[in-house]
Amino acid sequence: MGVDIGAHSIKVCELSGSPGKVKLERFGIFTLSEAAVIEDELQKPSEITEGIIEALKQANIKSKVVCLGLYGPNTMTKRMNTPEGTKEEIEDHVMWEAEQYITFGADESMIDFFILGENEGGGKDTIVAAAKNDLIDNFGQVVRAAKLIPKVVDLNVIALSNLFEEVVRGNLEEYSNGTLLLDFGAQSTKVIVYKRGGPIFTKEIPVGGSLITEEIQRQMGVSYEEAEDLKTSLDDKGNLPEEILAIINSQVDQHVAEVRKSINFYVTQGSAEKVSYCFVTGGSSLLPGLVDKLSVVAGVPVERLDVFSAIKVDERKLGQNLEQVSAIAPVVMGLALRKFG
Numbered sequence: 001m002g003v004d005i006g007a008h009s010i011k012v013c014e015l016s017g018s019p020g021k022v023k024l025e026r027f028g029i030f031t032l033s034e035a036a037v038i039e040d041e042l043q044k045p046s047e048i049t050e051g052i053i054e055a056l057k058q059a060n061i062k063s064k065v066v067c068l069g070l071y072g073p074n075t076m077t078k079r080m081n082t083p084e085g086t087k088e089e090i091e092d093h094v095m096w097e098a099e100q101y102i103t104f105g106a107d108e109s110m111i112d113f114f115i116l117g118e119n120e121g122g123g124k125d126t127i128v129a130a131a132k133n134d135l136i137d138n139f140g141q142v143v144r145a146a147k148l149i150p151k152v153v154d155l156n157v158i159a160l161s162n163l164f165e166e167v168v169r170g171n172l173e174e175y176s177n178g179t180l181l182l183d184f185g186a187q188s189t190k191v192i193v194y195k196r197g198g199p200i201f202t203k204e205i206p207v208g209g210s211l212i213t214e215e216i217q218r219q220m221g222v223s224y225e226e227a228e229d230l231k232t233s234l235d236d237k238g239n240l241p242e243e244i245l246a247i248i249n250s251q252v253d254q255h256v257a258e259v260r261k262s263i264n265f266y267v268t269q270g271s272a273e274k275v276s277y278c279f280v281t282g283g284s285s286l287l288p289g290l291v292d293k294l295s296v297v298a299g300v301p302v303e304r305l306d307v308f309s310a311i312k313v314d315e316r317k318l319g320q321n322l323e324q325v326s327a328i329a330p331v332v333m334g335l336a337l338r339k340f341g
């Protein structure tokens with residue numbers, strides 16, 4: 001089971017099966033009020049706890065042990081080349097190097113690593129992940145208050161990368177040559193470059209769907225909730241009102257320009273780390289025009305990650321729009337993929 005406390009909504013899910021045969025059994029969502037989460041600060045902890053309980057109830061989830069997702073400036077990932085050696089020697093090396101990368105204090109952080117395998121240089125390809133203790137405590141508290149046991153914490157970017165692997169399992173070798181994953185959320189856009197069996201680069205850019213909501217609020221003189229509604233309320237023909245579409249268009253342009261700066265290096269011809277594919281996730285990936293505009297700047301094919309092409313689901317039992325769930329659930333599903341005893 002996974003819990004993803006996003007800036008816009010809390011997602012919970014339960015998976016069953018084994019690699020290659022994963023099924024989404026249950027999925028629940030709770031939409032948070034404005035500013036319940038700012039950056040990685042849980043401004044309204046009691047609402048968040050209530051939201052987790054509500055989402056669990058909606059999904060009819062009874063299990064208690066969860067993998068909890070973390071993100072934000074007090075987390076980091078780093079792909080390292082560690083020398084050959086025993087597990088202890090590798091650990092020493094990781095800890096020593098991690099201290100130089102962790103800007104939020106290695107002494108006050110939890111650091112973990114995963115060895116992907118041998119690399120060409122004779123060393124080992126290793127992914128290191130770290131999160132500040134305070135962050136783990138704060139997120140853990142709201143989850144425990146909902147009577148859950150956060151047995152494992154993971155980083156959302158790693159979870160997304162793991163879910164991606166599960167979805168493209170059949171073609172993983174091809175995608176491993178270089179794939180860009182972009183998760184367009186509410187408060188931030190997560191950039192992951194997947195290469196040689198795992199993420200080689202991760203970053204969070206502070207732009208997302210909230211900026212569009214704010215702009216609708218400002219220009220239309222409406223509340224946060226009303227603006228959220230306007231953003232996604234289609235008419236009978238499946239279209240948005242023209243004035244809303246105009247706001248979205250100009251915001252999406254800025255959004256794409258911002259993302260472009262972060263991905264430039266990876267989409268440039270001749271770059272040794274060039275990517276060949278791009279998949280997008282997140283609620284804001286459903287914004288009209290986003291995928292097309294992104295394709296133009298990325299110079300590689302861009303498509304929405306269709307998680308249900310590989311992950312089984314009983315649409316009737318789920319009772320929700322699959323396209324919407326496919327966009328917003330990848331992170332929480334990636335968290336739920338984690339194994340723990």
Ligand SMILES: Nc1ncnc2c1ncn2[C@@H]1O[C@H](COP(=O)(O)OP(=O)(O)OP(=O)(O)O)[C@@H](O)[C@H]1O
Nearest residue numbers: 006007008009185186187188209210282283284286
């Ligand atoms: N169908 C849709 N069309 C356009 N925008 C949408 C749609 N559905 C959701 N959104 C927007 O997507 C955002 C929420 O996406 P998501 O659930 O991925 O974010 P989050 O995980 O809560 O936030 P973050 O990842 O930034 O912490 C909101 O800004 C919401 O308005």
Ligand SMILES: [Mg+2]
Nearest residue numbers: 006007185331
């Ligand atoms: Mg998110």
